[in-house]
Amino acid sequence: MGKQKRQAVLGVLITAALVLSFVAMMAAVVMVSLPVFAAAAAVSYLADLLLHTAESSTLDRLRDSRFGLTIRFLIRQFLLLALCGAIIDLDSFVIQMTAVGLLLLFTLQLVYGAMIKRVKSERAALPFTTRGLDLEALGIRRLPHPFLTSKHVRKMLHLDVPLVAGAIGTVATDDWQYVTFGGIATVWLAFLAVLVLLPGARNALILPTPDEALDELNWQLGQYRPQVALYFTFAAVSRDFMYQVNMWLESLEELDLRPIIVLRERATLRFLDATSVPVICVPKAEYLARVEMPELRVTLYPGNAGKNVHMLQRHEVKHVFIGHGDSDKLASSNRVSKVFDEIWVAGRAGRDRYERIKHAVTAHQIVEVGRPQLMPLRRWTGSVDNEIPTVIYAPTWEGWTDDACYTSVIPAGEHLIRTLLSYKE
Structure with missing residues (x-):
């Protein structure tokens, strides 16, 4: 099995696990089963992480099917609140703490994303980008570290893990400390991310005119x-x-x-x-x-x-x-x-x-x-050192469309082989 085919099969398996985990979470809410929900939520997080490293085309299909990354996180958070409301009172501390934590996280995610979008849009307005030329005189600062800007949406969304785990722990044990510390950890991590990004984003906006x-x-x-x-x-x-x-x-x-x-x-x-x-x-x-x-x-x-x-x-x-x-x-x-x-x-x-x-x-x-x-290849001088020579034949094989024959193998390949063999005779 080729590498591309293995990746495609792996993508299908991970996608199936992801979809089934959400189905299981929905069923857990209907059955009011916290263990099933916790297990399914863990599988959904793991499948999401694996999916981003297995096959990007699967992510595109999920996004086109209105089941993109942000929607998946919102559905999981909504199902968590629904399950908590089914198990305990709607006005309980755990539901209030979870809802407030998620709202604060969402707000900080918006701020973080807006900062990165502003930096990228301002940088895109520069007339040019260069390599190998010394343009330090322009005073253009470096962009924030790639860890802060690359795939930032996925990283910020996953900051809800401590809060989700804390809410599940509190419902399971009736101990308010789990959701409290989980909520504090989620909000603090998101706030810390904004604080770390802020200086680099501010410096990156100091730009010359065109x-x-x-x-x-x-x-x-x-x-x-x-x-x-x-x-x-x-x-x-x-x-x-x-x-x-x-x-x-x-x-x-x-x-x-x-x-x-x-x-x-x-x-x-x-x-x-x-x-x-x-x-x-x-x-x-x-x-x-x-x-x-x-x-x-x-x-x-x-x-x-x-x-x-x-x-x-x-x-x-x-x-x-x-x-x-x-x-x-x-x-x-x-x-x-x-x-x-x-x-x-x-x-x-x-x-x-x-x-x-x-x-x-x-x-x-x-x-x-x-x-x-x-140029590094030596030209043929009319003789070879080995009894059986090695010949490079590199025809065009593929192109823009499948309805055109790009290769010389079909019209000329057999003739080329026969000509080569005739030298041995």
Whole structure:
């Protein structure tokens, strides 16, 4: 069983346990059974924790089914209050303490979430994000620690555990200390989280104006004087697409010229591999137009995208489409490529693909440059050391849709194998 299939099966099992635990909690309220409710609540908490590490697609399906994380916590809290009301008087101390604790927790969760949302929205208003450039002069403070901001909703919601456990303990033992200490622990932890986040959030909001930020960026670029840019933009941000940039990083680092990487979507930065090449990410076209790179002479494009036009308008720069690997798919011989000054292909096969498109690109636009990523491999000299040679055959296998044949295995694979075997004869 493959890894993806195992993850899918595990996700189904955990989801089933999660759903059944909520059914059990509802049944416990109807039967007025505290032990069943306590066991089911524990299973629901555990299943929630496991679900976030097993398979994200399951979380999306639960959210689309109106059974998202926040709803699950609210249902569990409501069922707890309903069970307490069924076992003891509605005006009892345990119900009052639990209700007040949950209301205070909810209020602190709102405050915490609002602070993080404000910081992120203000940071998103900055004209750019960078790597490898010294912009300390702008005085931009670091964001709060990732532990405080990453998956903060899930972390804050789980702070109700002491209160829920305390309420169950008090109902079971008739000892008010459990719900009291549980409520104090829940509210104190939530309040402490707000206090810890506050200084970092305040400092993160000390930001320059867009004009100040762009002036400093242009000064830094003036010191670095980039000569070659790799430009990439893609509407769907994911690791699956950033390989188109990552595959060129080593080649950029080995250039004798001064390279720079220009991105357009901030989310792509987390999928960009470590590199010594300076990186700027400028989401808005109006700000990109104000970025000054007077010594830039060549811009390389690994992909065809609509926002390429925002860089193509720089007429003083030679615009070159380098793609992300030659193949027989349509993107390797797209008519849109005619907007570039040059189209770099690996070899004769790449040139032939473009030449088959009538009136699309001219012959002088196509330049055969080989595959820089394969430079470490030694070329075949016509003889092999071993009696049985090893041959690399790496055809395109998959693409955007399933209705197109992207691979050369079917039309040419058998012929290639027969040709290889004929050398032994």
